Amino acid sequence: PSVKIYAITSTYKRPEQKAELTRLSHMIKHIPSFHWVVIEDSKGKTPLVSNFLKKSGLNVTHLCKKNGKRIGHGPKDLLTRNFALNWVRNHLARKEKGIVYFMDDDNTYDLRLFEEMRTTKIAAVWPVGLVGKVLYEGPVVCRGERVQKWRTGWKVEKRKFKVDMAGFCVHTDLLLQKPDVTFKDVATLEDDFLVDLGLTPKTIEGKHCDEVLVWHTRTEVTNISHEKYAIARYNATLIEV
Amino acid sequence: PSVKIYAITSTYKRPEQKAELTRLSHMIKHIPSFHWVVIEDSKGKTPLVSNFLKKSGLNVTHLCKKNGKRIGHGPKDLLTRNFALNWVRNHLARKEKGIVYFMDDDNTYDLRLFEEMRTTKIAAVWPVGLVGKVLYEGPVVCRGERVQKWRTGWKVEKRKFKVDMAGFCVHTDLLLQKPDVTFKDVATLEDDFLVDLGLTPKTIEGKHCDEVLVWHTRTEVTNISHEKYAIARYNATLIEV
Numbered sequence: 001p002s003v004k005i006y007a008i009t010s011t012y013k014r015p016e017q018k019a020e021l022t023r024l025s026h027m028i029k030h031i032p033s034f035h036w037v038v039i040e041d042s043k044g045k046t047p048l049v050s051n052f053l054k055k056s057g058l059n060v061t062h063l064c065k066k067n068g069k070r071i072g073h074g075p076k077d078l079l080t081r082n083f084a085l086n087w088v089r090n091h092l093a094r095k096e097k098g099i100v101y102f103m104d105d106d107n108t109y110d111l112r113l114f115e116e117m118r119t120t121k122i123a124a125v126w127p128v129g130l131v132g133k134v135l136y137e138g139p140v141v142c143r144g145e146r147v148q149k150w151r152t153g154w155k156v157e158k159r160k161f162k163v164d165m166a167g168f169c170v171h172t173d174l175l176l177q178k179p180d181v182t183f184k185d186v187a188t189l190e191d192d193f194l195v196d197l198g199l200t201p202k203t204i205e206g207k208h209c210d211e212v213l214v215w216h217t218r219t220e221v222t223n224i225s226h227e228k229y230a231i232a233r234y235n236a237t238l239i240e241v
Numbered sequence: 242p243s244v245k246i247y248a249i250t251s252t253y254k255r256p257e258q259k260a261e262l263t264r265l266s267h268m269i270k271h272i273p274s275f276h277w278v279v280i281e282d283s284k285g286k287t288p289l290v291s292n293f294l295k296k297s298g299l300n301v302t303h304l305c306k307k308n309g310k311r312i313g314h315g316p317k318d319l320l321t322r323n324f325a326l327n328w329v330r331n332h333l334a335r336k337e338k339g340i341v342y343f344m345d346d347d348n349t350y351d352l353r354l355f356e357e358m359r360t361t362k363i364a365a366v367w368p369v370g371l372v373g374k375v376l377y378e379g380p381v382v383c384r385g386e387r388v389q390k391w392r393t394g395w396k397v398e399k400r401k402f403k404v405d406m407a408g409f410c411v412h413t414d415l416l417l418q419k420p421d422v423t424f425k426d427v428a429t430l431e432d433d434f435l436v437d438l439g440l441t442p443k444t445i446e447g448k449h450c451d452e453v454l455v456w457h458t459r460t461e462v463t464n465i466s467h468e469k470y471a472i473a474r475y476n477a478t479l480i481e482v
Binding site: 015016018019020022023027029030108109110111127129130133134135136140149152153154156210211212217218219220222223226227229230233234238240241 | 458461
């Protein structure tokens with residue numbers, strides 16, 4: 001059987017949430033040996049997400065955790081991601097191994113990405129499209145599995161791993177060897193995370209450096225300025241959106 | 242065999258295009274008896290879209306047509322949609338029937354929508370989420386197949402069919418009976434199109450009026466203000482995004 005992928009998705013209530021989860025679930029339905037860890041940024045699990053996940057028929061674990069307020073450039077989804085990360089550490093079946101990946105609910109993934117990441121021995125990186133104010137960021141020249149050149153548009157000198165959250169995965173063996181490493185409240189959290197795990201740009205595995213298989217797409221916030229008027233006028237039972 | 246769906250998608254070159262097509266293709270891969278008519282808003286077919294569609298393995302027709310400049314509130318994708326609509330009229334296999342649907346490359350679809358639309362006898366409507374400055378728009382109370390109540394946030398009195406482009410489909414029998422009806426250069430083009438086809442709010446079929454199965458999601462335009470800098474600094478061959 002192929003190596004299992006544990007994909008951690010942090011999600012929060014907004015008008016576009018159900019659409020995003022629907023779209024993502026179509027993609028996930030195509031992936032074998034996949035465990036979707038969905039963590040809501042909320043005090044309790046919401047009926048919308050609970051019902052959606054039940055109906056989806058996917059192999060899912062549903063968690064919730066309230067994120068703290070963001071201060072300064074502090075990263076989004078800090079507490080949710082760390083909670084889900086530790087859930088994976090604590091709930092791996094005995095001797096089971098796998099790959100952990102952080103999968104946003106609004107990004108776009110090529111299905112080949114998941115086959116590539118299954119070959120990861122310790123931790124791997126790859127380019128991400130539409131992020132960091134450039135067309136793509138991350139490793140762009142590799143020789144064998146070693147990254148020769150990185151590309152980014154921000155904090156060029158400071159970041160050892162010039163990679164977005166969608167641009168790396170880590171083997172569970174490494175996560176269990178370093179049980180205390182989680183994301184920190186800094187702007188360069190991906191970089192710090194990989195450094196804290198003991199990785200260096202020379203030891204990390206570079207995958208498909210010549211092809212973009214994941215895009216950091218973002219969905220526009222919907223203008224619903226006429227909704228109040230519609231509610232008053234139609235006075236119908238609201239249906240779930 | 243089930244009724245074939247002809248879905249017409251107008252698409253244009255932009256940084257997010259490949260991501261949108263990738264995401265949409267994952268959804269389409271789940272739909273049986275489906276013909277995807279992709280029309281590029283361009284003078285010629287582009288290598289990106291040609292290669293993408295070839296690799297997709299989907300049942301596709303690839304067309305191109307340059308849209309005119311938009312004047313005032315004139316609709317987007319007018320010439321592309323009409324060209325593809327007439328392509329379907331002219332290329333239906335003899336005696337073959339089907340359903341025509343206009344499927345934007347950035348919207349989100351629940352797979353059940355396509356099963357619902359196959360039961361259409363003449364033309365059908367349903368609610369659409371995240372459109373018209375309201376949470377959802379379209380038929381919201383139906384009795385049997387007759388729409389009792391519509392909901393919208395704009396041109397409430399003027400529009401007979403308060404429905405977005407994603408909120409209706411038409412049987413090919415009707416399109417062939419009215420060979421000259423196409424979209425006009427007006428803001429209420431969906432409404433005018435259905436009226437021109439001879440439909441009325443009393444004859445149109447209302448589907449799943451109590452459930453949103455399609456969302457008018459929009460993808461944010463990507464900020465690539467650092468791309469020039471990245472190109473100058475890294476001087477690497479650009480990879481396709």
